[in-house]
Amino acid sequence: MARETAKKQNGLWHEFSKGLITENPVLRLVLGCCSTLAITTAATNAIGMGLATTFVLVCSNAVISLLRKVIPSKVRIPCYIVVIAGFVTIVQLLMSAYLPSLKAALGVYLPLIVVNCIIFGRAEMFASKNKVLPSILDGLGMGIGFTAALLCMGIIRELFGSGTLFGLPVLSSFMPSIVIFLLPPGGFFVFGLLMAIANRLSGEGKEPEEIGCAGLKGCAGCALAANCSITGNKNGEAEKK
Amino acid sequence: MKQMLAIFLTAILTENYILDKFLGICPFLGVSKKRDSAVGMSIAVTVVMVLATAVTWPIYFGILIPKHLAYLETIVFILVIAVLVQFIEIVLKRYIPSLYNALGVYLPLITTNCAVLGVTMLVLDKQAANPTAYGYAQALMNAFGAGIGFLVAMVIFSGVRERIELNDVPKFWKGLPITLVAASLVSVSFLGFQGLVTGMLG
Numbered sequence: 511m512a513r514e515t516a517k518k519q520n521g522l523w524h525e526f527s528k529g530l531i532t533e534n535p536v537l538r539l540v541l542g543c544c545s546t547l548a549i550t551t552a553a554t555n556a557i558g559m560g561l562a563t564t565f566v567l568v569c570s571n572a573v574i575s576l577l578r579k580v581i582p583s584k585v586r587i588p589c590y591i592v593v594i595a596g597f598v599t600i601v602q603l604l605m606s607a608y609l610p611s612l613k614a615a616l617g618v619y620l621p622l623i624v625v626n627c628i629i630f631g632r633a634e635m636f637a638s639k640n641k642v643l644p645s646i647l648d649g650l651g652m653g654i655g656f657t658a659a660l661l662c663m664g665i666i667r668e669l670f671g672s673g674t675l676f677g678l679p680v681l682s683s684f685m686p687s688i689v690i691f692l693l694p695p696g697g698f699f700v701f702g703l704l705m706a707i708a709n710r711l712s713g714e715g716k717e718p719e720e721i722g723c724a725g726l727k728g729c730a731g732c733a734l735a736a737n738c739s740i741t742g743n744k745n746g747e748a749e750k751k
Numbered sequence: 752m753k754q755m756l757a758i759f760l761t762a763i764l765t766e767n768y769i770l771d772k773f774l775g776i777c778p779f780l781g782v783s784k785k786r787d788s789a790v791g792m793s794i795a796v797t798v799v800m801v802l803a804t805a806v807t808w809p810i811y812f813g814i815l816i817p818k819h820l821a822y823l824e825t826i827v828f829i830l831v832i833a834v835l836v837q838f839i840e841i842v843l844k845r846y847i848p849s850l851y852n853a854l855g856v857y858l859p860l861i862t863t864n865c866a867v868l869g870v871t872m873l874v875l876d877k878q879a880a881n882p883t884a885y886g887y888a889q890a891l892m893n894a895f896g897a898g899i900g901f902l903v904a905m906v907i908f909s910g911v912r913e914r915i916e917l918n919d920v921p922k923f924w925k926g927l928p929i930t931l932v933a934a935s936l937v938s939v940s941f942l943g944f945q946g947l948v949t950g951m952l953g
Contacts, residue, residue: 544865548773588833595826603822618872621825625865694771695938702931710923
């Protein structure tokens with residue numbers, strides 16, 4: 511009995527912890543790149559975006575998991591979209607009431623959480639097949655992993671781009687700020703750099719995965735995998751071989 | 752006319768949805784490996800962007816604003832886009848099968864493409880900033896320009912990626928990391944268009 515509980519706890523811990531490093535949604539699964547690149551010009555924005563996404567992810571995972579036997583599989587995509595869009599609207603309203611400055615900084619990328627592949631991918635890949643508690647933990651772990659990756663990028667870009675950290679001056683007194691880190695090219699570059707580092711740390715010599723709409727692991731869980739042109743391309747390449 | 756041209760060029764060059772606003776990064780990285788698929792995807796995105804704006808704009812100003820439901824825009828817009836994409840797919844399949852065979856595979860990907868939702872939402876901000884001069888026609892032109900900008904970025908980048916394939920890249924930079932660095936350089940080149948449109952057309 512005791513062993514069973516231990517095993518169960520271990521399983522739950524695994525659902526939570528896999529999102530942090532081994533299946534980090536941004537750096538390993540390459541999900542949700544749009545908001546990752548767009549709002550990480552400052553560390554505070556990165557945290558705000560990360561927490562908003564985590565909230566939506568946990569809530570939508572919980573609701574979709576509860577409804578997993580009710581939703582017919584043919585219309586599941588519109589159903590998921592409605593659930594997710596509902597929670598995004600809640601976040602939007604809460605943020606405009608209590609954190610209007612953060613809402614202004616995130617701009618259009620806040621409503622765009624709806625189409626963030628992380629949330630959709632987790633709903634399709636995990637919540638629709640698992641019980642409520644593991645789904646919530648999965649959402650929490652993925653959300654925290656997302657926030658951590660965003661924070662990492664936000665810190666680098668803010669530090670070099672404006673010489674500050676969370677708005678406090680750090681580097682600005684002894685070196686000029688490199689504005690290109692705040693501009694779109696800097697976003698792409700820092701993202702590439704972090705991904706190379708993540709590959710170096712966790713790859714153990716394994717070559718990084720092929721690019722997909724969401725990396726390959728992500729693609730398997732993507733609702734659109736069957737129709738995705740990328741999987742189509744891959745088949746084409748396989749045929750050639 | 753001049754304003755239309757300015758809107759069109761701005762959407763393509765200075766406010767490119769991929770390289771400046773980071774919308775639609777997934778297809779940008781995923782589908783840009785071959786030029787043919789990059790062009791097909793971009794054309795499908797352009798069509799959906801224009802039609803989505805054509806539908807969401809009247810809904811927003813005709814229904815949501817008069818009924819004080821503007822806070823529902825996220826839910827309404829994403830549902831409209833999802834239905835629209837499904838509808839286009841069915842119509843194409845039934846009436847123009849040749850076009851469906853060419854573009855059909857890209858359509859389901861577009862529902863969750865943030866560029867389409869982004870175009871329909873960002874145009875509302877533009878309208879709010881300049882309510883008298885920005886109308887339905889301008890919004891449609893903006894959506895069309897955004898789609899063409901998407902096409903331009905995709906085609907340029909597919910060319911860049913063909914070159915990367917041949918290069919000897921350090922092991923851990925292979926694949927996505929080096930692609931992102933290349934995207935960064937393409938994005939730098941688009942920074943060069945900053946101020947071009949206002950300078951040229953006032």
